[in-house]
Amino acid sequence: MGRRLLLCLLLVVSVKCRTIYVEDARPTEEEVSFMKRYGYLPEVAEGSTSLDFSYTPLSITEAVRRLQAFAGLTPSGVIDSDTKQLFKKKRCGVKDIITTSSRSRRYVTREAWTKKDITYRVLNGSRTLEKHRVEGQMAAALAVWAPHAGLTFTRLDSGKADIEVSFVTLDHGDGSPFDGPGQVVAHAFCPPLGDLHFDDDEVWSEYPADDEENEESTDFFAAAVHEIGHALGLAHSDVRESVMYPYYRARVQSLYEDDILGMRALYMKDQQAATSALTVQTENPMAPRFSLDPGVTDEEDVPDLCYTNFDTIQVLQGKIYVFEEEWMWVLSERKEIDPGYPKRFHDVFIGLPEHVDVVRTIYEKRNGNIVIFKDKQYWEFGPNFSLIKRGRLRDYRLPGRLRELTTVFLSNYNNKTYLIDSERFWRFNEDTWTMDKGYPKSMSAWRDLPYPVDSAIIWKGNTYFFRGPRFWRFDNAQIRAHPYYPLFTAQIWFPCQPTPDMERYTKNED
Ligand SMILES: [Zn+2]
Ligand SMILES: [Zn+2]
Structure with a gap:
């Protein structure tokens, strides 16, 4: 597919200008590419993965501080053990911060669907989750958002849908290759693209692991609720309780105030949000879905x-x-x-x-x-x-x-x-x-x-x-x-x- 896809890139954090020089804890090459990838360091020459000379100690420190602030850590600018862990955590592949090439200009882009009836289609299952189970979890995950956006979601079994869900691995043709097991588990595209990609090198399951730190399996529902947020136009949030926090957490299952306000800002500006949310809830065609012969x-x-x-x-x-x-x-x-x-x-x-x-x-x-x-x-x-x-x-x-x-x-x-x-x-x-x-x-x-x-x-x-x-x-x-x-x-x-x-x-x- 030849279309050039842009990952949903929004939101900006403010940066305080204090300087802390870090001489002992210089980031590794991987850590620098992480900070570039998620928007904490400006991109350099395309394809370069090495520690570019143009990054001064100051720019590195500021990037680390932004990374820490966004994740809810103390923004010390020093790469301590908590910060080291961030680089290794399971997370969404969508950028946290976008800055334009001109450092003085920052965009906050807000894109939303311009229609109320959205279709979705699950193209395949994962190695560990059959397609019909993915469909069930997708229906549930969409229903979490629907009342707050005033949207309805209809599943298609064929043809082109607004939101297409697929499990893929490594380079899958959209310019944002997955990375094998761990770290990046999924990413998604803003409206009007709306597709959800899940890394099939993860072990996807239908329920959270008993131990939150258990790296064995990744809960599809938790990841799907997050990625649908992108497909509806939301960016990452630096609020740790928010579903749109970029790092994977299995236990967050209901929307947080921050997520709901984001949805309302995108879709329900002109409406009595509470009233219409109630109406949509009762009219939601997602469930109960009786599919028995x-x-x-x-x-x-x-x-x-x-x-x-x-x-x-x-x-x-x-x-x-x-x-x-x-x-x-x-x-x-x-x-x-x-x-x-x-x-x-x-x-x-x-x-x-x-x-x-x-x-x-x-x-x-x-x-x-x-x-x-x-x-x-x-x-x-x-x-x-x-x-x-x-x-x-x-x-x-x-x-x-x-x-x-x-x-x-x-x-x-x-x-x-x-x-x-x-x-x-x-x-x-x-x-x-x-x-x-x-x-x-x-x-x-x-x-x-x-x-x-x-x-x-x-x-x-x-x-x-x-x-x-x-x-x-x-x-x-x-x-x-x-x-x-x-x-x-x-x-x-x-x-x-x-x-x-x-x-x-x-x-x-x-
Ligand atoms: Zn994300
Ligand atoms: Zn992709």
């Missing part, structure tokens, strides 16, 4: 709700959701399965990583968001089922050694969130985001209930607990299960006729 319920591998122990049951948006293996059912009322179900929950919860192969712990927050827990992590979805945030159990003020939660529910009795592991429960206040004092307590405090429980729900004002094939109704005032329980779940909640088979099954399943 209609005939799927005839497949033999779909479990029969009447003859299986489901993984969990929860009430979301006023409906009953049942999860079993990779499937989910939605019931509007007891015994009434909504048309089109079961579906695979991965086709509904867009952006949920593939390694989450069962849903055992899920609940609806007070703000309407839906949270799925697995092990020490959770994924939070907006009311439209698109991923907006990820986090860890300790974000809920839970002890770091806690391995997993079995059940989470929001009580209508006191508007508190109950977080349950196998034998203990915690009570959490979502308004103040604090744990109530005196917790955890033993599950034995809830008399006549078994534990561990599989799930707990609020349905038409009552609290129900589920375990195995049975369920209990809980009396919140008496703090004990209602005496007429347990009853059999399938016969009461699902459209199942009591049969001799079921009778035998449920009896054996205690």
